[in-house]
Amino acid sequence: MTSSKKIQVLVIDDDEAMIELLEGCLSKIGYEVTTAPDGLKGINAAEKMKPDLVILDLLMPGMHGFDVCQKMRENPNLLDTKILISSGKGYAVDVKAAKLLGADDYIVKPYEIQILFDQVEALVGKP
Incomplete structure (x- = not known):
């Protein structure tokens, strides 16, 4: 039996262009995408x-x-929600801090969208 529930992705980013890019690309391949422009709104969402x-x-x-x-x-x-950090900061100390705080993966901007798709799929599966 297959579930018809779409995989839900929440994008939290203050960069409107990045939000539009991620929302458009992820929605197009079948994920259900919601966005938030800052951390507090993101936590609430x-x-x-x-x-x-x-x-x-x-x-x-x-x-x-x-x-x-x-x-x-x-x-x-x-606790079951996967967290993928998407940041322009690629220093090892930032990646380590993210993992210590509970992030599941880390991707450094700018990146090719296919690399993001691969990481998303590895974390939550195909839509």
Whole structure:
């Protein structure tokens, strides 16, 4: 028996162009995509929708992505949600910090969209 429920992806990023790109590309291949322009709105959206995956920027006004990641991991309702950090910061210390805070994977911007698709598929499967 196959489930008809689409895989839900929440994109949290303050860059409108990045949000439009990810929403368009991921929706086109079959994921259900919701977006949030900052960390606080992202946490609220995640608590309401309980997404399968969150694609999370780090450098955002108001709340840093690391804080968002930590708050999500402290919420027992979001423990099964996969978190993919999507950041222009590719330093080893940032990748390590993300993993320590509970991120499942990390991708450095700019990236080819197929690389993102491969990471998303590895985390939550094909749509």
